[in-house]
Amino acid sequence: MPKKILFIEDDEGFFNIFSVPLKMKGYDVVHVSDGALGVEKAISEKPDLILLDIVLPGTSGLDILKELRERPESKDAKIVMLTNFGSDENINKAMEYGANDYLMKYNIVPSELPDKIAILMGEASGAGIKVTQ
Amino acid sequence: MNVQIILNILVIVESLLLLVISITLFRKTSDFKKLKKYEEALIMFQANQNDVIPMLVHELRAPLSVVKGASDLLLKSTDEMNADQVRDLLAQIKSSSEGLLKMVGDILDVSKMEGGKFQISKVFGSLGGLLKEECAYFESLARVKEVSLSCATGENIPEFSFDPERVKQVMSNLLSNAIKFTPKGGSVEVIARHVDRIVEVVVEDTGIGVPEKDQPKLFHKFFQAGNQGGVTQKGTGLGLVITKGIVEAHGGKIWYEDNKPKGAKFIFALPLK
Numbered sequence: 001m002p003k004k005i006l007f008i009e010d011d012e013g014f015f016n017i018f019s020v021p022l023k024m025k026g027y028d029v030v031h032v033s034d035g036a037l038g039v040e041k042a043i044s045e046k047p048d049l050i051l052l053d054i055v056l057p058g059t060s061g062l063d064i065l066k067e068l069r070e071r072p073e074s075k076d077a078k079i080v081m082l083t084n085f086g087s088d089e090n091i092n093k094a095m096e097y098g099a100n101d102y103l104m105k106y107n108i109v110p111s112e113l114p115d116k117i118a119i120l121m122g123e124a125s126g127a128g129i130k131v132t133q
Numbered sequence: 134m135n136v137q138i139i140l141n142i143l144v145i146v147e148s149l150l151l152l153v154i155s156i157t158l159f160r161k162t163s164d165f166k167k168l169k170k171y172e173e174a175l176i177m178f179q180a181n182q183n184d185v186i187p188m189l190v191h192e193l194r195a196p197l198s199v200v201k202g203a204s205d206l207l208l209k210s211t212d213e214m215n216a217d218q219v220r221d222l223l224a225q226i227k228s229s230s231e232g233l234l235k236m237v238g239d240i241l242d243v244s245k246m247e248g249g250k251f252q253i254s255k256v257f258g259s260l261g262g263l264l265k266e267e268c269a270y271f272e273s274l275a276r277v278k279e280v281s282l283s284c285a286t287g288e289n290i291p292e293f294s295f296d297p298e299r300v301k302q303v304m305s306n307l308l309s310n311a312i313k314f315t316p317k318g319g320s321v322e323v324i325a326r327h328v329d330r331i332v333e334v335v336v337e338d339t340g341i342g343v344p345e346k347d348q349p350k351l352f353h354k355f356f357q358a359g360n361q362g363g364v365t366q367k368g369t370g371l372g373l374v375i376t377k378g379i380v381e382a383h384g385g386k387i388w389y390e391d392n393k394p395k396g397a398k399f400i401f402a403l404p405l406k
């Protein structure tokens with residue numbers, strides 16, 4: 001069965017460019033553009049990994065991260081922040097709340113995203129897990 | 134796939150970004166010469182200090198990153214993609230570039246308005262027709278957001294002279310705001326009516342509305358309600374400034390009212406002449 005990735009992102013453009021290479025690698029990509037729905041799906045879909053944007057309509061991805069970590073069903077989920085906001089404050093908060101990685105949208109080349117997250121999902125290769133600014 | 138074309142697009146788009154950022158940084162100082170009121174100066178100062186540059190950079194960087202990412206994918210892996218994926222990425226490059234152009238255009242408009250150089254070109258025509266077209270154009274966006282959109286665009290408004298492109302821009306700003314700030318399940322309504330020698334257009338929604346303390350700042354440059362320090366919201370906060378400038382260039386007026394029981398209501402009035 002292909003691994004499932006939940007992509008919480010309200011910007012259609014970013015969703016398009018990052019989901020293409022993931023789908024090409026055979027991942028099953030589930031898209032949600034609304035924060036509240038994101039939490040719901042994170043629990044019902046049981047994804048292998050969650051890609052989480054920070055600026056979402058009405059909520060912040062950081063709050064979603066916090067909530068996911070507080071819930072027993074999702075406290076161990078693999079969560080990667082994928083955002084355009086690289087302020088120290090955001091990165092520190094994300095790390096404090098327990099994000100597994102923090103990627104910057106404008107830095108990461110879409111075709112390299114699958115490699116970056118493969119290791120987190122227990123798959124071979126991939127770059128090390130670190131804050132990529 | 135013509136690699137050269139894509140690379141050219143990329144270079145053009147990136148130089149645009151640099152241009153816009155330098156214009157903005159330049160304006161930051163030149164604005165102060167023209168400020169009339171102390172209060173305005175203070176608001177501008179605070180806005181510029183904290184939010185404006187990071188906000189603008191972010192707003193420009195997002196579509197640029199998308200253009201860059203999409204063209205990079207097309208360059209590297211067109212062969213492994215299916216036709217739909219290729220078309221989607223090209224369509225994405227197009228729409229992101231359009232968004233960038235709109236933003237650059239907005240910045241230019243505001244700078245013209247502030248320099249007293251903003252001009253409209255009026256032609257005689259039907260406002261009702263224009264409103265219908267704009268409503269139809271926003272239908273799909275509203276549907277995606279699950280917001281209902283209805284338009285009562287007054288069949289009996291006499292033809293008069295206005296700048297159709299600019300009035301379209303007014304409607305597009307007001308409608309995009311109304312849809313953007315109205316959660317799923319809400320509604321947006323456009324009503325046009327004429328009273329004596331004036332035509333009034335109302336764009337009302339059942340969304341989050343504008344808190345009373347923010348209402349006086351609505352038409353200020355870069356203002357975004359609920360955006361207290363830090364960047365938490367999309368858009369540049371230029372839409373309403375331009376909207377007001379366009380309405381006033383027609384000799385008209387625009388104002389805000391609370392929509393009862395909830396939501397926002399923007400009304401603009403244009404003289405029928």
Ligand SMILES: Nc1ncnc2c1ncn2[C@@H]1O[C@H](COP(=O)(O)OP(=O)(O)OP(=O)(O)O)[C@@H](O)[C@H]1O
Nearest residue numbers: 310311314342356357358368369370371372373397
């Ligand atoms: N219909 C509305 N309901 C609630 N708030 C609104 C509405 N229209 C405007 N606002 C408030 O006024 C602010 C300024 O609006 P404006 O259109 O100038 O900027 P923007 O939509 O944030 O960005 P831009 O239009 O430049 O992309 C918005 O950020 C929002 O806080």
Ligand SMILES: [Mg+2]
Nearest residue numbers: 306310368372
């Ligand atoms: Mg707007």
